Amino acid sequence: xxxxxxxxxxxxxxxxxxxxxxxxxxxxxxxxxxxxxxxxxxxxxxxxxxxxxxxxxxxxxxxxxxxxxxxxxxxxxxxxxxxxxxxxxxxxxxxxxxxxxxxxxxxxxxxxxxxxxxxxxxxxxxxxxxxxxxxxxxxxxxxxxxxxxxxxxxxxxxxxxxxxxxxxxxxxxxxxxxxxxxxxxxxxxxxxxxxxxxxxxxxxxxxxxxxxxxxxxxxxxxxxxxxxxxxxxxxxxxxxxxxxxxxxxxxxxxxxxxxxxxxxxxxxxxxxxxxxxxxxxxxxxxxxxxxxxxxxxxxxxxxxxxxxxxxxxxxxxxxxxxxxxxxxxxxxxxxxxxxxxxxxxxxxxxxxxxxxxxxxxxxxxxxxxxxxxxxx
Numbered sequence: 001x002x003x004x005x006x007x008x009x010x011x012x013x014x015x016x017x018x019x020x021x022x023x024x025x026x027x028x029x030x031x032x033x034x035x036x037x038x039x040x041x042x043x044x045x046x047x048x049x050x051x052x053x054x055x056x057x058x059x060x061x062x063x064x065x066x067x068x069x070x071x072x073x074x075x076x077x078x079x080x081x082x083x084x085x086x087x088x089x090x091x092x093x094x095x096x097x098x099x100x101x102x103x104x105x106x107x108x109x110x111x112x113x114x115x116x117x118x119x120x121x122x123x124x125x126x127x128x129x130x131x132x133x134x135x136x137x138x139x140x141x142x143x144x145x146x147x148x149x150x151x152x153x154x155x156x157x158x159x160x161x162x163x164x165x166x167x168x169x170x171x172x173x174x175x176x177x178x179x180x181x182x183x184x185x186x187x188x189x190x191x192x193x194x195x196x197x198x199x200x201x202x203x204x205x206x207x208x209x210x211x212x213x214x215x216x217x218x219x220x221x222x223x224x225x226x227x228x229x230x231x232x233x234x235x236x237x238x239x240x241x242x243x244x245x246x247x248x249x250x251x252x253x254x255x256x257x258x259x260x261x262x263x264x265x266x267x268x269x270x271x272x273x274x275x276x277x278x279x280x281x282x283x284x285x286x287x288x289x290x291x292x293x294x295x296x297x298x299x300x301x302x303x304x305x306x307x308x309x310x311x312x313x314x315x316x317x318x319x320x321x322x323x324x325x326x327x328x329x330x331x332x333x334x335x336x337x338x339x340x341x342x343x344x345x346x347x348x349x350x351x352x353x354x355x356x357x358x359x360x361x362x363x364x365x366x367x368x369x370x371x372x373x374x375x376x
Contacts, residue, residue: 009037023035028356036058039059039072083102095363096118100124166183191354226279239258278299278319291303295347
């Protein structure tokens with residue numbers, strides 16, 4: 001790759017999920033690039049903030065608003081404006097990483113510069129997809145929220161017209177980009193860095209002892225269903241992750257459920273390797289890194305039939321898909337999968353296409369193509 005003066009732009013830094021893992025990989029590819037974010041909140045990120053603190057991170061004017069760390073959700077109405085105000089005229093290449101906070105609204109203003117935007121998904125709350133909380137249950141908030149969302153859909157659409165190229169993280173997201181932004185996009189699956197920590201040979205079935213759930217403990221992930229499955233089957237369950245639903249889940253759980261909170265990547269890799277099944281009932285998942293991490297360990301995944309897991313999980317070979325959220329259907333599926341003889345090595349071999357190396361190769365190829373197109 002030729003040398004470019006590169007800027008990275010990301011919605012915000014206040015949690016560590018799949019989008020932040022993509023940002024980390026982009027920063028590995030361009031370690032000297034400054035990273036522009038609407039704001040950062042190291043306290044909210046907890047121990048995950050450590051890996052970002054030595055980066056050149058630059059915040060937007062949004063940080064001048066009062067209590068922005070607490071009111072970041074309603075302040076999203078100013079997010080596109082804050083990113084548009086950024087002066088990026090010194091950069092040859094701008095790569096934005098965005099979901100709900102309009103980082104794609106930035107403008108690459110240097111003559112001949114390019115803006116590539118990696119879309120994790122169009123904002124879920126704007127287009128009727130499940131979110132981390134049921135904000136519509138309050139009638140007043142629902143009315144006000146829907147009025148704001150009408151305006152925000154307009155802002156979101158026009159922000160999505162700024163980049164020279166839209167990159168979708170999955171077929172599901174590509175379909176949403178076509179529907180809501182009326183633009184074409186290129187699919188580049190996100191890097192699943194945990195695959196590099198998986199051994200070449202998978203752990204045998206006799207050493208796999210429990211159900212595993214990984215992810216934020218929020219409404220759209222349906223962790224309450226996972227706990228209920230464990231309670232009803234009696235199968236031991238390990239839960240990795242934190243979130244607002246933790247207290248109610250702890251009250252619901254039987255003695256066979258263990259809540260581990262946040263774990264480091266080495267520990268997470270081992271948890272995947274020794275799990276019998278990974279349960280993933282997330283609704284309308286944009287990509288779903290958790291299922292791919294599980295498959296990389298040779299562990300079959302039981303997922304909801306929605307979003308990208310419809311494409312990444314092959315029923316009967318790498319896991320099973322359940323079309324409803326009815327507990328009894330999940331219990332029956334999990335019980336069948338618990339006793340099934342899976343080919344763990346075949347499951348793991350199919351996940352290699354999602355490695356960090358493949359991600360970097362595809363992103364570099366797109367950059368080269370866009371630069372070449374700009375010279376013609």
